[in-house]
Amino acid sequence: MATFKDFSKAFAAIDRDVFSPNATKKLGERGADILYKRVKSGYGVSNDKKQFPKRDKLDGLEDSTIRQRRERGVSGKFGSPGRSNLTDTGQLLESFEVTGKQGQFNIDIPNTKRQKRGGEKKSRTNAEVAEHVSDNGRPFFALTKAEQQILAKEVKDTIRSKLRGLI
Amino acid sequence: MALELRFDLVDLIKNESRAKRKAFAPLIKQRAIKVEFGNRCIDEIKRRTLAGEDKNGKTFKGSKGRPARKGKKAIKGSGAGKYSQSYRESLAYTIYGKTNKVNLKLTGEMHAHINVLKVDPSGVIIGIKDSTQEKKARGHINGSGYLPIRDFWGLSKDDQTKILKGVLKDFNDEDSISALTDALADAASIVGTTSLAGEKLQDAS
Numbered sequence: 001m002a003t004f005k006d007f008s009k010a011f012a013a014i015d016r017d018v019f020s021p022n023a024t025k026k027l028g029e030r031g032a033d034i035l036y037k038r039v040k041s042g043y044g045v046s047n048d049k050k051q052f053p054k055r056d057k058l059d060g061l062e063d064s065t066i067r068q069r070r071e072r073g074v075s076g077k078f079g080s081p082g083r084s085n086l087t088d089t090g091q092l093l094e095s096f097e098v099t100g101k102q103g104q105f106n107i108d109i110p111n112t113k114r115q116k117r118g119g120e121k122k123s124r125t126n127a128e129v130a131e132h133v134s135d136n137g138r139p140f141f142a143l144t145k146a147e148q149q150i151l152a153k154e155v156k157d158t159i160r161s162k163l164r165g166l167i
Numbered sequence: 168m169a170l171e172l173r174f175d176l177v178d179l180i181k182n183e184s185r186a187k188r189k190a191f192a193p194l195i196k197q198r199a200i201k202v203e204f205g206n207r208c209i210d211e212i213k214r215r216t217l218a219g220e221d222k223n224g225k226t227f228k229g230s231k232g233r234p235a236r237k238g239k240k241a242i243k244g245s246g247a248g249k250y251s252q253s254y255r256e257s258l259a260y261t262i263y264g265k266t267n268k269v270n271l272k273l274t275g276e277m278h279a280h281i282n283v284l285k286v287d288p289s290g291v292i293i294g295i296k297d298s299t300q301e302k303k304a305r306g307h308i309n310g311s312g313y314l315p316i317r318d319f320w321g322l323s324k325d326d327q328t329k330i331l332k333g334v335l336k337d338f339n340d341e342d343s344i345s346a347l348t349d350a351l352a353d354a355a356s357i358v359g360t361t362s363l364a365g366e367k368l369q370d371a372s
Contacts, residue, residue, distance in 0.1 A: 034274070040262050078262055146297065150279040160206065164337070 002166045013162045018155055025100025027151055032096045032107045034147050035140075039093055040078045042085045044140035052145035058084045058138050072117075086133060086140060089117055095126040109141065170301045170308075171284060171294035172320060174208060176201065178289075179324070179331050191335055198286055200338050205283035205291040207330045208322055213278050215319070217270045219248050222321035227269040230254065233313045242313075271319055277303045 017023050038044075038055065045053035061069070061084045069081035069088065076090025086092060097108045111125045124132075130141055143151070176195040180188055194200055212222075219227055230251030232244030242253050248269050254260055255267060263273050272278060280300040284292045295301045310316035322330075 037262050038274070041259050078258065083258075146276040146280070146300065147274075149297075150275050153279040157210075 006166050010162050010166050014159055017162065018158050019103045021100040021102060023100070024103065024105040025098055027154065028098040028100055028105030028107055030154070031105065031143055031147070031151055032098050034150065035107065035143060036093055036096065038144075038147070039140050040085050040087065042083065044086075044138050045142045045144055046139070048134055048139035048142040050142070052148070053139075053142050055144045055146070056139075058086065058140070060084050084138075086138065089115065091115065092126050092129050092133075169284065169294045169296045170304050170320070171292050172322075173287075173290055173292045174204065174322070174327055175290040176204065176331060179328050194335055194338060195331075196288075197338075200334055201286040201291040202283050203338070204331055204334045205286075205293050207334060208291075208327065209281050209283070209293055211326055211330060212281065212319065212322060216278070217272060219268050219270050221318050222323070223318075224323075227271070227317045227319075228315040229269065231313050231315050269317065271307055271317060276300055 039058070042058055043055050044058045046056045047053045061082065066082045074081055074088055076087035076093070078085060079087030079090060091114045092109070095109055095112060097110050099106045099108065109127045109130045111127045113123050113125055114129065116123045134141060180191045180195065183191065215222075215224075221227055226248040229245035229247050229249045230242070232251065233242040235241040242251055245251050249267050250260070250265075250269060259273060265273065277295070277300045280295045280297045281293060282296070284294045284296065286292070295304050304320065305311075306314060307317045308320045
């Protein structure tokens with residue numbers, strides 16, 4: 001039979017491996033990775049202001065943009081002149097920062113200055129670029145309901161595994 | 168309609184000795200035991216699928232291949248458990264870091280949507296409610312177009328019995344903490360947010 005001490009141990013383990021800032025940071029990094037891979041695959045979300053958006057294909061690039069990208073080259077990972085995956089220099093999607101708090105994580109695009117791209121007059125920050133692409137028909141910065149479910153399931157499985165040791 | 172799979176716990180103990188049946192009968196009526204059994208069945212289905220085996224323990228079929236059509240080249244089929252050449256060369260395959268072993272997992276969304284849906288007087292039902300993930304799963308189970316049948320949706324009686332015995336062994340305690348297990352697992356939630364630095368600054372000003 002499980003004793004009070006066993007319960008205390010299990011709850012401490014749950015707190016450490018699920019709710020502590022370290023644990024939520026890890027979970028947030030997993031969330032950032034899911035987001036990164038989805039966007040690199042060419043998908044954004046239906047609405048990044050909603051709590052549970054759906055996955056949506058990112059709008060294609062205009063011919064003139066593709067031509068321009070072909071001429072000056074695209075250097076970001078998984079980028080190519082004709083592929084719409086928010087990748088040109090790659091700075092935006094590589095800039096995600098994750099912080100963990102008790103029971104909560106935050107994925108942030110910081111206000112860091114970007115290296116200027118060839119032909120660019122003014123250097124913008126990553127947060128400005130994210131806002132720009134989102135406002136111009138390519139919202140991406142949110143986790144879809146299905147993606148949130150992946151994280152929720154991982155949390156649930158961790159809790160189950162900690163409690164399983166009790167019985 | 169959700170994709171469902173029902174496990175009958177009464178049926179699983181019917182071949183046990185009379186004494187064992189008598190001991191197990193009140194236990195398998197408990198909701199928490201049914202839910203835990205369902206969760207462990209899901210764990211086993213996922214483990215086996217990720218190991219590349221179908222519900223009968225056989226390696227998943229390789230790609231069927233596709234004949235040439237309308238200016239598109241023919242795609243060669245692949246060996247058992249392997250993906251087609253064209254899929255291996257796809258962007259998604261590279262981005263998600265897949266290996267050449269069929270395991271029905273790209274993003275992980277389908278696997279994450281398999282849940283315990285309900286319990287009934289003698290058993291438990293697991294399934295997938297989300298329509299997108301359900302379609303995906305049915306595509307694997309029944310095959311679709313040039314995709315072969317890769318039926319991962321099931322668990323042998325032997326495996327079910329093994330799992331049930333494990334659950335009963337763990338729960339066979341008067342002061343069962345099953346209700347607590349259940350409540351905590353259901354209550355588990357983490358709030359995740361995304362925000363742009365610009366928004367944060369605006370909020371602060």
